[in-house]
Amino acid sequence: MTALIDLPEAQPAGQPPLRKKQSGGGLGKYLLIRFTLIIPTIFILVTMVFFLMRLTGDPITAALGDRLPPDQLALRIHEAGYDRPIFVQYLEYLGQIATGNFGRTISDNLLISDMLATYGSATLELAINSLIVALAIGIPLGMLAAYKRDRWQDATLRVLAISFYAAPVFxxxxxxxxxxxxxxGWFPVAGRANTGTEVAMASLSAPTGIYWLDALRSGNTAAFWDIAQHSVLPAVALGLLTAGIFLRLVRTNVIGTLSKDYVEAGRSRGVSEYRLLTKHAYKPALIPIITVMGLQIALLLGGAVLTETTFEWKGLGFQLAHYLTARDFVAVQGIVALLAVIVAFTNFIVDVIAALIDPRVRY
Incomplete structure (x- = not known):
């Protein structure tokens, strides 16, 4: 019996060979789609924040209604345009957001864009420090839990992970x-740095606002040490929240990777469990960590409100609590809008990193 063999299609002489069409899209198409999704995401979040803030009425009355006589209150409302139809205010707000104009705070008459630039770097610094702590604690302990699977060390670490996540940040x-x-008496009680260090950081030319980075750029080791001491406790308090998630995620994925065929093949050749863990199961288990890191940034920014208030860390979370107390909903609206933009772009960057590491993400 003659076997049936698939033969390549005949091609005209001088023509390049036909290429099989690949399924899925490439990296460029994937990144374009992910970047395009940023716009509707920010639009939806900004819209929700705007209308939720307006549920309490106009911002002038909410902030100053009990401190101004009725005639002055009506004048302030008219000057700010809050007596116009709500959709007119909404369209004007979208136009202001598009140009980077977030308006002025009602309680202290500050430009919201300046306030965001001043305090946003402090929140970013806290988020970076906390993420470093979370990775430094969660990944090694997750690998240890997987290595000691179903033993008392594994059980202890799983309980610890739940405790990290369940404990309120404050x-x-x-x-x-x-x-x-x-x-x-090992670390300072509160603040980002001593007064002298803060003055030195503010006097630098073109400061980034991230104190430890500015201290490194200027070569000021004394300032860097002072900043590091002030950063430890806030970073640990907020980082433990995410460390618990990373611990359980790494444990689950390492256990799954250790059961793969190529790991079993190495085990059959006499490769030690420690080497299988550190050389073969470690890197594949980190890919899920990268994919969920964007969501953890949002969690860190949300936890920054309580952390900054507890440690008097003057960032956006600290200011958000202040403006909520003052019922300054224009300032609250600006802060939340900026946090939404940060979260959206952070998720995009994480998607890019995940696509570069794991080609399967692109399809």
Whole structure:
């Protein structure tokens, strides 16, 4: 019996060979789609924030209604345009956002764009520090839990991960302050740095606003050490929240990777479990960490409100709590809009990194 063999299609002489069409899209198409999705994401978030803030009425009345006589209050409302139809205000707000104009705060008459630039870098610094702490704790402990699977070390670490995630950020911050600041005196109680260090950082030419980075750029080791001491407790208090997620995620993925065929083949050749863990199962298990890191940035920014208030870390979270107390909803609206933009772009960057590391993400 003659076997049936698939033969390549005949091609005219001098023509390049036909190429099989690949399924899916390439990296460029994937990144274009992901970047395009940023626009509707920001639009939806900004729209929700605008109308939620307007549920309480106009911002002038909410902030100053009990401090101004009725005639002056009506004048302020008219000057700010809050007596116009709500959709007219909404369209005007979108136009202002598009040009980077977030308006002025009602309680202290500051340009919101200046306030965001001043305090946004502090929140970014805290988020970076906390993410470093989360990765430094979550990844090694997750690998250890997978290595000691179903033993007492694994059970202990799983309980620890749940405790990290379940503990309120402000409670963890207060416990850390009590132990390491008041009882042991190892770290400062609050603030980003001493007054002298803050003055030195503000006097630098073109500062980034991230204190430890500015201290490194200027070569000021004393300032860097002071900033590091102030950063430890806030970063640990907020970083533990995400460390618990990373710990469980790494454990689950490492256990799954250790059961793969290529790992079993290495085990059959006598490769030690430690080498299989560190050389073969480690890197594939980190890909899910990268893909969820964007969501964790949002979690860190949300937790920054309580962390900054607990440690008097003057960032956007600290200012957000201040303006909520003052019922300055214009300032609150600007801060939340900026945080939405940061989260959207952070998720895009994480998608880019994940696509570069794992080609399967692109399809």
């Amino acid at each position: 409670f963890a911050g207060l416990i850390l302050k009590l132990i390491f600041s008041i009882w042991l």
